[in-house]
Amino acid sequence: MADTKAPDSTxxxxxSRRAIYDAALSLxxxxxxxxxxxxxxxxxxGVGKQTIYRWWPSKxxxxxxxxxxxxxxxxxxxxxxxxxxxxxxxxxxxxxxxxVLRATVDELVDPKYEAPTRALTAAGIxxxxxxxxxxxxxxxxxxxxYVQRLRTAQEAGDVRAGIDPHxxxxxxVGPLAHRWLLxxxxxTHEYADAVVDYALGGLAPR
Amino acid sequence: MADTKAPDSTxxxxxSRRAIYDAALSLxxxxxxxxxxxxxxxxxxGVGKQTIYRWWPSKxxxxxxxxxxxxxxxxxxxxxxxxxxxxxxxxxxxxxxxxVLRATVDELVDPKYEAPTRALTAAGIxxxxxxxxxxxxxxxxxxxxYVQRLRTAQEAGDVRAGIDPHxxxxxxVGPLAHRWLLxxxxxTHEYADAVVDYALGGLAPR
Numbered sequence: 209m210a211d212t213k214a215p216d217s218t219x220x221x222x223x224s225r226r227a228i229y230d231a232a233l234s235l236x237x238x239x240x241x242x243x244x245x246x247x248x249x250x251x252x253x254g255v256g257k258q259t260i261y262r263w264w265p266s267k268x269x270x271x272x273x274x275x276x277x278x279x280x281x282x283x284x285x286x287x288x289x290x291x292x293x294x295x296x297x298x299x300x301x302x303x304x305x306x307x308v309l310r311a312t313v314d315e316l317v318d319p320k321y322e323a324p325t326r327a328l329t330a331a332g333i334x335x336x337x338x339x340x341x342x343x344x345x346x347x348x349x350x351x352x353x354y355v356q357r358l359r360t361a362q363e364a365g366d367v368r369a370g371i372d373p374h375x376x377x378x379x380x381v382g383p384l385a386h387r388w389l390l391x392x393x394x395x396t397h398e399y400a401d402a403v404v405d406y407a408l409g410g411l412a413p414r
Numbered sequence: 415m416a417d418t419k420a421p422d423s424t425x426x427x428x429x430s431r432r433a434i435y436d437a438a439l440s441l442x443x444x445x446x447x448x449x450x451x452x453x454x455x456x457x458x459x460g461v462g463k464q465t466i467y468r469w470w471p472s473k474x475x476x477x478x479x480x481x482x483x484x485x486x487x488x489x490x491x492x493x494x495x496x497x498x499x500x501x502x503x504x505x506x507x508x509x510x511x512x513x514v515l516r517a518t519v520d521e522l523v524d525p526k527y528e529a530p531t532r533a534l535t536a537a538g539i540x541x542x543x544x545x546x547x548x549x550x551x552x553x554x555x556x557x558x559x560y561v562q563r564l565r566t567a568q569e570a571g572d573v574r575a576g577i578d579p580h581x582x583x584x585x586x587v588g589p590l591a592h593r594w595l596l597x598x599x600x601x602t603h604e605y606a607d608a609v610v611d612y613a614l615g616g617l618a619p620r
Contacts, residue, residue, distance in 0.1 A: 327540060330536040330537070333532050333534070333536040334532050339516070340597070347596065365619065366619075367619075376606065376617050378588075378592050378593060378609070379609070382589035382591065384588075385592045386592065389539055389591070391550055392554075393548070400580065403584070407617055408618045409613055409616045410613065410620075411573050411614050
C-alpha cells in the first residue's frame with residue numbers, strides 16, 4: 209500500500225507546487241509585492257494556506273522558488289536542460305555572449321515573465337532585505353556564469369588580463385536592465401548584439 | 415504699492431515652492447509613490463492644498479519639478495550653474511566622462527536623493543505612463559548630454575564612426591544603474607572610472 213501511495217502523493221504535491229508557483233507569480237504581477245499575501249496565493253491556487261506554510265516560511269520564499277522554477281522552465285524550453293542557462297563556450301566569445309543576451313531579452317519581454325519580474329524588482333528597489341535575498345539566491349548564480357565565461361575568455365586571450373569580470377559583466381547586463389526598466393528604447397536582439405560588440409570592441413577606435 | 419508688493423509675494427511663493435518640493439521628496443522617500451498624496455504634501459509643507467493645486471495639476475507634476483529642482487541644486491553645489499550638469503569637453507573624453515559619472519555616483523548615494531529616487535523608480539517600473547513622463551522630462555535631457563558629448567568625440571576621432579551614441583551611453587549609465595538598483599556591490603568613484611575605461615577601451619585585447 210505504501211508503494212502505491214507514495215508516487216500518487218508525489219504527483220499530487222508536484223501539481224500543487226506548480227499551481228502555487230503560478231498563483232504567486234500571476235498575483236504579484238497583478239497587484240504588486242506588498243499586496244500579495246499567502247492567503248491570496250492559496251485561494252488562487254486552490255489549496256489551503258496551511259499547505260503553503262508547510263512548504264515555505266514566507267511569501268518571499270514562495271516567490272523566490274517560483275522565479276527559480278520559471279527560469280528553469282525557460283531554460284528547458286530553450287533546450288538548455290533543467291539546471292538553467294549555461295553560457296556556452298564555443299571559443300567565439302562574442303557569439304556566446306550574444307546567444308545568452310538574446311535569450312535574456314526574450315525572457316524580459318515575455319509577458320509571463322515581465323509582470324512578476326517588474327513587481328519584484330520594484331519591491332526590491334525600496335526593500336534592501338528583500339533585494340539582498342533575491343540577489344543572493346536568484347541573480348548571483350546567473351552573474352557567476354558570466355564571471356566564469358569571462359575568466360575562461362581571459363585564459364584564452366580573448367579578454368584583457370587586467371579586466372575584473374565582476375565589472376565587465378555589468379557592461380553586458382547593465383545596459384539591458386537599464387533599457388528594460390526605464391523603457392527608453394525597444395529591447396531587441398539587435399540591441400543585445402550591439403551591446404556585446406561595443407563592450408568587447410570598445411567605443412574608442414582600434 | 416504694487417512695486418513693493420510684487421517682490422514680497424515672489425519671495426513668499428519661492429519659499430512655499432521650496433517647502434513643497436522638500437515635503438514631496440521626503441514624503442515619497444518615506445511612504446512610496448502610491449501612498450503620497452497632495453494632501454500629505456500640503457500638510458507637511460504647511461500650505462493649503464489649494465496652493466499646490468494652483469501650481470500643479472497632479473502629484474506626479476509636483477514630484478517631477480521637485481526632482482528637477484533637486485538636480486539643479488546638486489549641479490549648483492558642484493559649481494555647474496543652475497542649468498544642471500553639462501558634460502565638459504576638455505578634449506580628454508575619458509576624463510570628462512569620469513567626472514560626470516563620479517558626480518552621478520555622488521548623487522545616487524546621497525541620502526537626500528536616494529530614498530525619493532528609489533521610490534519613484536519603483537513606481538515607474540510598474541507604471542508605464544508615469545515612467546514615460548519622467549523619462550521624457552527628467553532622464554532624456556540628461557541622456558542627450560551624453561549623446562552630444564559622444565558625437566563631438568566622434569567628430570574628434572575619439573569614438574568610432576559607426577557607434578550609435580544612444581547605445582554607447584547605456585554602456586556608461588547602465589552599469590551604474592544596475593549596481594545602484596540591485597545593490598550588488600559598492601557604488602564608488604573607482605567603479606565609475608573602471609566603467610569608463612572598460613567601455614572606451616573594450617574588454618578584448620587591443
